[in-house]
Amino acid sequence: MEAWGALEVRVGVGIDIGGSWLRVGLGDPHGNFLKKVVKKIVYGSAEGLLCSVASAIREAAGAYLESLEGIGVGAAGRLDIKRGVLEYSPHASVKGIRLVEALEAEFSKPVVLLNDCVAAVIAEREAGVGKGLDDVVYVGIGTGIGGGAIVDGRILLGKDGNAHEVGHMIIDIDGRLECSCGARGHWEAYTSGSGLPAFSRLLSEEYSGEKGLICRLRDGQMVEAKDIFSAAYCKDPFAEHILDKAAEINAIAFANLVSVYDPQLITVGGGVALKNPDLTIEPLVGRLPRACFNSPPSVKATPLGEDAPIIGALISAFDPIRSELRPE
Ligand SMILES: [Zn+2]
Secondary structure, three states: OOOOOOOOOOEEEEEEEOOOEEEEEEEOOOOOEEEEEEEEOOOOOHHHHHHHHHHHHHHHHHHHHHHEEEEEEEEOOEEEOOOOEEEEOOOOOOEEEOHHHHHHHHHOOOEEEEEHHHHHHHHHHHHOOOOOOOOEEEEEEOOOEEEEEEEOOEEOOOOOOOOOOHHHOEOOOOOOOEOOOOOEOEOHHHHOOOOHHHHHHHHHOOOOOOOOHHHHHHOOOOOOHHHHHHHHHOOOHHHHHHHHHHHHHHHHHHHHHHHHHOOOEEEEEOHHHHHOHHHHHHHHHHHHHHHOOOOOOEEEEOOOHHHHHHHHHHHHOOOOHHHHHOOO
16 A cells, blocks of 8 residues: 655545445545545445445555544435434435444544535535635535535534435425435436436326337336436437426526525536536526526536545544534
């Protein structure tokens, strides 16, 4: 392993427990990594998940394990940050995973738990395009849709640490699609990577075209989000129609965020948006001004890429942000 020379460095570990990937990194308080470990995540039992997180921490920390100042964990799902519990993950069948207690017992280091997109907005303010800004929102459009908000320079947390669950805002009053959380009409059910296939089937019911992607859907073939984007890049009219409707919904949801948070900047991350910014971010930016009451913020793809949550988790492993994330 490459070492940071003879310098006395402060080291911590940041973890991103996402929908598809587990990312664990050893790094410094500024979000610079010395080593990163990325593994396909296997959600099964709570013990299995905790075991794979602990083994990835050992692998990333290596000889620095005893020197760690802390461990920051960003996780997708509903949290109880005071108890350090991942209450519910849309990706896991198990509920109530006691992440902080288990990792503190295993490593005897302070552990902080935060939402993965809250970690991302922290990263954006400390190391991304949000530097120096007091009002920043991060939206991750990936397997699911999540958000994190800094308002008046403070990280918004709420009573349990879920003040920013923007993917579960209702954007369809008719509730035509069911969300992974079981409720209906939530944003994530329509334009996230996991939602787009069902949204496509919904739109296909009223679509009159007869070739390309629409035929695959009508033949009952499996269509994934990446197929929709590939077809749209090939000018498939139904794929373009789906993404046009998705952009309308994304613009409505962003306008809602502008109304409640009044940010200077919204940064956008997540695999779906970052792989297809011209078909996701650009079309919603064009629609945003006429949907907003407040003056529209600038909207940018995060320069931190898919590392935004793990960078924020790493930064959060060190004081003083940790104290803000561990309210009494
Ligand atoms: Zn939901």
